[in-house]
Amino acid sequence: MARPNSLAGHVDSHVLPAWLWICRILLIITLTAKLVGIATDAPVLIQMDSLTGLSNKTIVLLAAYVESALLMMSLFPTLRWHFVYALNSFGLVILAYRLWSFDTRPSCPCLGGIFHWSESFTKYEDRLLTSLAAWFLISGMACLFKPHQQ
């Protein structure tokens, strides 16, 4: 599986699998939050997204669809590099969406409103999701461009 510009050697055998597992866990958490939000008809999902004009529910459904596809892709070793590219793209789109909606708050509650169970944490939802998107993007890029270890 080693590519010319991929993680190699022992780093390849330890860091990359660990990163994959972290990605899977994060995707499972966000996907579950979205599905629970949709199943329980969370009130925030009825509202319209201020940037796209679509309903929050539509956006959450789209994101849940992509996340489930990513999760399945991550389970197949033969699709590993496709997963890295796809995760990069997903991170880039979400990050762009979140940064773009800086001035049109509030943006989509993509954790399905679980933060609304505790009002004091509501303000962190958007920041947390932006961080997550940035992490997907940067860590995925690092996997692609990390040079050979000596």
Add this chain to the structure above:
Amino acid sequence: MMRFPHRAIALAIGIAAISGVFLLAVWPVLHGRIEMGGDEGIEAAKAILLLKHPTLISQTWNDQPWTHSLAVAMLSRASGISPVLLMRLMTLMCVVAVCLQILSQPGLFFSRTARMISVFLILSWPGIQHLFLAGMLEVPATFLAWSGILLASRSAGPNRGSALVGGGLLLGLATSLKLTALIWLPAAMLAVLLPARGASDSADARACFGGALKFLAGVLCGVAPLLASTVHAGSGLLGLIGAHAAGLSSDEVTDESSFSLGLILDAPVHFLGAMLLPVFAVRPFGPLVWTTYAALAAAVVAHCLHRPFWWYYELHFAIPTALMVGLLIDALQQTRLLRRTATEELASAAVFHPLAILLTALWIGFYLQPLNKEIRMIASATRVRDSGIIRLIEKHKNALNWGYSRNPIYLAYSQVPVPPELAVLAKKRFWAGHISEEAVLKTVQAYEPSVVVVSKGLETENAAWLHYLSEKYTLTAQDPLVMLYFKKDLGVPELTDTKAMLEKLGM
């Protein structure tokens, strides 16, 4: 290859050029925005009172030393520059000086990356950027104090004694500006007393003790302006401390603002760095590691005990935690360089890059939006030249004796003095029962100021105020926040004619 012979000159020209461009970029804000921080008006009112009626300052309630106001008044008198601009320049100079000190002081950090990250994180703490351009006391006091601590933590070299005295002097000066700078004293003493990095463990106790004495001598010299200004103001040291502690026990303080550890979630990069530093720091810990932890502990204890916790006190956490992140980067880089075994190499690869990526992602998520908000707020702050209120006061300034405003920044641009009893109308003064709304009105009635700027929703909701204003004053202008009244005997036209007047003024 020949070494460039005039490297120092080139560096100086480079720094001057960058400073020039930077100053040009921030000049419109320093010079042209009405208000950058909530307490600017109060600080300006104190300085203007010293300029216009220096003998009356003994009647002023002031919970902070007069040093800053005295310095601003003296510089303004000597240079002719407006007090507001001087205050802002002083703040900016303190910030720039400490950033340059972190970037250049030998022995503080192992790598240049760590220095740059520390400075970057100090400047990017969420929601405080406008304070770096504001004429308030908190920023110059905190940055001066940290300049002193960093100077005192200089570990070795022939000028160690001078560094200790200089460090103490800076910390003392910071305390002379604002009493809250005293919270850094324990951390500073730790920086002085801990053995220097690279020095042998058997460092002479007498030398340490001598160093501490030098540092304390510097502190004593630094607090001399505080004592002198307190005596000059006639309040005495006990009076100053009493005013500073006023209102601490009132119910409003408890309800309004208290410190919460939820602050950690507002700046996760800083606090994650602080939490991880002991895990990765090279042992034995250097003096700066201990000093930053002592400073963080002091800030937490001080703000748990001392209320209210104003939001700008977050600055007290920004500097030590930003330095800790720098020290963490330092420690990780040292570990990478020193790795000897395959396990160490793996640990290094498994920690350094993932941690750097995590911190970067958290910074993007938690800091970028507040930073964007701050930049927009600074850029869109009302300009002095766009304020009809300020332009009208400026037009009539020669006929004005006193002025009153809950936010005296409107009067500061024309240097109209506020009655000494009303120069500092801080919330804690009301909480402490030292003054009441009725007493404010009575004082205004006693002075009969030529110009009154009342806040909408405050004085305008008070029937006694409205009655007094309608009897003695003419409403001349208003904006969404305030209403401008001139005394009737000045003959200033009423609001209905103000439009024509503003057109005359070219607005």
